[in-house]
Amino acid sequence: MAKEKKLVEAITSMEEDFAQWYTDVVKKAELIDYSSVRGCMILRPNGYAIWENIQKELDARFKATGVENVYMPMFIPESLLQKEKDHVEGFAPEVAWVTYGGGQELPERLCVRPTSETLFCDFYANIIQSYRDLPKLYNQWCSVVRWEKTTRPFLRTTEFLWQEGHTAHATAEEAEERTEQMLHLYADFCEEVLAIPMIRGKKTEKEKFAGAAATYTIEALMHDGKALQAGTSHNFGDGFARAFNIQYSDKDNKLKYVHQTSWGMTTRLIGAIIMVHGDNSGLVLPPLVAPTQVMIIPIAQHKEGVLEKAEELRGRLKDFRVKVDDSDKSPGWKFSEQEMRGIPMRIEIGPKDIEANQAILVRRDTGEKITVSLNELESKVEEILKNIQKEMLEKARKHLNSHIYVATNYEEFKDIVANKPGFIKAMWCGEEDCENKIKEDTTATSRCMPFEQEQLAETCVCCGKPAKKMVYWGKAY
RNA sequence: CGAGGUGUGGCUCAGUUUGGUAGAGCGCCACGUUCGGGACGUGGAAGUCGCAAGUUCGAAUCUUGUCACCUCGACCA
Numbered sequence: 001m002a003k004e005k006k007l008v009e010a011i012t013s014m015e016e017d018f019a020q021w022y023t024d025v026v027k028k029a030e031l032i033d034y035s036s037v038r039g040c041m042i043l044r045p046n047g048y049a050i051w052e053n054i055q056k057e058l059d060a061r062f063k064a065t066g067v068e069n070v071y072m073p074m075f076i077p078e079s080l081l082q083k084e085k086d087h088v089e090g091f092a093p094e095v096a097w098v099t100y101g102g103g104q105e106l107p108e109r110l111c112v113r114p115t116s117e118t119l120f121c122d123f124y125a126n127i128i129q130s131y132r133d134l135p136k137l138y139n140q141w142c143s144v145v146r147w148e149k150t151t152r153p154f155l156r157t158t159e160f161l162w163q164e165g166h167t168a169h170a171t172a173e174e175a176e177e178r179t180e181q182m183l184h185l186y187a188d189f190c191e192e193v194l195a196i197p198m199i200r201g202k203k204t205e206k207e208k209f210a211g212a213a214a215t216y217t218i219e220a221l222m223h224d225g226k227a228l229q230a231g232t233s234h235n236f237g238d239g240f241a242r243a244f245n246i247q248y249s250d251k252d253n254k255l256k257y258v259h260q261t262s263w264g265m266t267t268r269l270i271g272a273i274i275m276v277h278g279d280n281s282g283l284v285l286p287p288l289v290a291p292t293q294v295m296i297i298p299i300a301q302h303k304e305g306v307l308e309k310a311e312e313l314r315g316r317l318k319d320f321r322v323k324v325d326d327s328d329k330s331p332g333w334k335f336s337e338q339e340m341r342g343i344p345m346r347i348e349i350g351p352k353d354i355e356a357n358q359a360i361l362v363r364r365d366t367g368e369k370i371t372v373s374l375n376e377l378e379s380k381v382e383e384i385l386k387n388i389q390k391e392m393l394e395k396a397r398k399h400l401n402s403h404i405y406v407a408t409n410y411e412e413f414k415d416i417v418a419n420k421p422g423f424i425k426a427m428w429c430g431e432e433d434c435e436n437k438i439k440e441d442t443t444a445t446s447r448c449m450p451f452e453q454e455q456l457a458e459t460c461v462c463c464g465k466p467a468k469k470m471v472y473w474g475k476a477y
Numbered sequence: 478c479g480a481g482g483u484g485u486g487g488c489u490c491a492g493u494u495u496g497g498u499a500g501a502g503c504g505c506c507a508c509g510u511u512c513g514g515g516a517c518g519u520g521g522a523a524g525u526c527g528c529a530a531g532u533u534c535g536a537a538u539c540u541u542g543u544c545a546c547c548u549c550g551a552c553c554a
Contacts, residue, residue, distance in 0.1 A: 350513060
């Protein structure tokens with residue numbers, strides 16, 4: 001019991017202080033370290049490897065839909081950024097400027113990209129002439145910089161890693177189709193690989209991206225009941241095309257503007273993984289993104305044959321990402337370490353097991369210990385990893401569903417926001433005034449208008465005028 | 478950007494009220510004993526007390542300025 005207590009001391013419990021729990025997990029799992037640059041984090045091997053797995057899987061899914069990767073400069077000349085009015089207004093307050101180069105003041109200052117719409121548009125204007133050049137389906141993996149007022153590891157940092165897809169299409173229909181296609185690709189990825197269930201929908205006018213005609217979003221619910229926007233997909237219509245003069249000659253020999261989309265996901269996803277799956281012992285990673293899926297922990301490893309056996313098991317499990325912890329720490333230490341790092345499964349192998357031709361498999365998500373004959377090791381590991389992946393999604397979905405509330409009048413709405421962390425489904429009249437009032441009264445914001453609409457009431461939950469849409473509301477990160 | 482808080486070995490902090498030789502626990506290094514839920518012994522290394530100026534015989538401690546970080550708001554992926 002005394003040892004149990006010490007374990008808890010290492011990581012603050014989430015019930016006690018969720019923010020501190022988050023910070024403890026991020027540090028203890030060695031995902032990041034703070035750097036000497038304000039608001040910028042160092043991604044350590046454990047953290048970066050998760051990003052690499054996300055990247056690998058997403059990239060494959062993008063390419064399966066015809067997307068190609070490119071790389072654009074990290075600097076944007078001020079004149080280029082200025083071209084689309086809403087876009088500049090949206091981003092100007094949070095860009096970093098480069099004013100000197102080679103010891104000389106630059107004739108035109110350059111911003112460090114906060115996002116690359118303007119660069120892609122400038123590029124597209126040069127390379128698109130004919131309908132035969134369309135569509136253009138480009139994506140880039142890079143980092144962007146936004147000078148945020150306050151930062152938190154993964155959730156909001158000054159520089160962050162992401163991908164940004166930018167497409168140009170001949171027709172509005174095609175652009176809309178691509179916008180929604182990518183949103184669903186994101187949501188499917190999050191559910192299948194990250195085991196995080198998503199609410200899919202459209203942002204209100206107030207919440208949409210600077211310069212977009214429409215923004216779609218996927219929203220996830222964190223363990224503390226707060227919402228996190230996990231990915232967005234924008235339909236730009238021909239707004240940017242008009243600002244940047246991106247025209248093509250159509251089959252009918254008429255000059256037409258292209259229709260564009262952009263879509264992105266970021267390292268924030270790692271924050272979502274932490275806050276959806278993590279527990280009081282630390283990180284819990286879904287097997288499909290875990291850099292190490294199985295940690296083999298030899299017991300009494302100084303004894304004859306134990307380390308050799310552990311190595312032998314690792315050799316047999318080469319279809320999985322497996323490591324042996326042969327450091328000279330005590331077994332208890334290694335267990336805790338494996339748990340804090342969120343490694344989905346550990347295999348304990350000691351003299352007694354070798355004697356009995358067995359090993360103990362322990363699930364990180366449930367703590368369940370399973371004794372397995374070494375004869376069926378490979379198949380059992382595969383089966384259990386699959387179950388972990390599946391059950392983590394089910395558990396997260398259960399949490400999401402049990403934290404969605406319905407409000408049909410404003411008193412009810414305010415009561416839920418104040419007392420029940422989670423999403424609130426409520427009807428809305430479509431007016432920004434009501435969004436502002438709700439935010440002012442409760443700090444909750446409109447998260448999205450879900451694709452799956454329901455008619456919960458006839459009137460807006462805030463003003464009582466006829467309702468137009470059902471909206472998910474919540475406090476957001 | 479508003480309100481509050483914190484800066485002392487790698488980490489968590491004590492010491493500051495009342496100025497007088499820089500401390501503890503954990504971690505780290507070496508050796509030995511251990512090993513089925515964060516083992517133990519012995520020895521050792523490691524700190525310009527965030528930075529700058531001032532007061533003083535003397536500053537971690539008092540004064541002024543400054544920087545960074547954290548929490549909560551406003552803004553955002």
